[in-house]
Amino acid sequence: MIKGFIFDLDGVITDTAELHFLAWKALADEMGWNFDREVNEKLRGVSRLDSIGIIMDHNAVSLPEKEIVELATKKNEIYVASLNQITPEDYLPGARELLTHLRQEGFKVALGSASKNSTKVLAQLDATKYFDVIGDGNSVSKSKPAPDIFLFGAEKLELKPEECVVYEDAESGVDAAKAGGFHAVGIGPKERVGHADVRFDDMKQATLFEVKSHFKDLF
Ligand code: BG6
Ligand code: MG
Numbered sequence: 001m002i003k004g005f006i007f008d009l010d011g012v013i014t015d016t017a018e019l020h021f022l023a024w025k026a027l028a029d030e031m032g033w034n035f036d037r038e039v040n041e042k043l044r045g046v047s048r049l050d051s052i053g054i055i056m057d058h059n060a061v062s063l064p065e066k067e068i069v070e071l072a073t074k075k076n077e078i079y080v081a082s083l084n085q086i087t088p089e090d091y092l093p094g095a096r097e098l099l100t101h102l103r104q105e106g107f108k109v110a111l112g113s114a115s116k117n118s119t120k121v122l123a124q125l126d127a128t129k130y131f132d133v134i135g136d137g138n139s140v141s142k143s144k145p146a147p148d149i150f151l152f153g154a155e156k157l158e159l160k161p162e163e164c165v166v167y168e169d170a171e172s173g174v175d176a177a178k179a180g181g182f183h184a185v186g187i188g189p190k191e192r193v194g195h196a197d198v199r200f201d202d203m204k205q206a207t208l209f210e211v212k213s214h215f216k217d218l219f
Pocket of ligand 1: 045
């Protein structure tokens with residue numbers, strides 16, 4: 001029986017990819033590094049330190065660990081400042097409707113995001129009220145594709161993985177959901193999330209009705 005839902009944040013509830021891009025781009029420009037939207041796509045669902053690693057690999061650059069952490073912190077300061085522009089108008093189409101619907105039907109709901117800035121993003125959206133549990137980049141040490149963040153959410157909701165549906169837009173996020181034994185809903189193109197149990201192009205299509213129809217024996 002499905003009793004709960006666990007949501008990734010960036011790319012599922014709201015689209016922060018552009019703000020992450022602008023912050024990484026500002027850092028890359030300052031460092032004289034090459035960075036574009038194509039490389040930014042590879043950072044979807046990837047932790048902050050792994051992200052800077054991907055950008056440095058792309059530029060064939062290596063630096064001492066301390067300096068890498070300082071640069072990642074600098075990017076984060078730019079990113080956090082930009083979060084002030086997020087408003088309750090910035091849900092991805094369909095996301096607020098789905099969260100409202102889940103509340104009305106009494107499902108348990110958790111956040112399972114890699115971001116250490118999740119609570120700030122949720123507050124800007126006025127979305128905190130939709131979640132029983134917040135699992136974010138501060139909750140576990142192993143990031144996606146390890147299933148830890150979703151296992152954390154399920155445990156706090158007092159549910160088993162097979163009682164939860166996970167919504168994810170990142171390849172590594174779908175990997176994490178499957179590794180943990182969750183039912184995975186992929187949001188985005190086949191090439192990225194085609195390995196989910198069911199896939200939708202966007203959140204507008206991923207309604208409770210559609211998910212119930214897909215997993216009909218489990219509701
Ligand atoms: C994920 C994003 O949700 O969070 C990644 O998709 C990001 O792009 C990661 O790098 C970590 O976010 P933060 O806010 O902790 O730097
Ligand atoms: Mg995401």
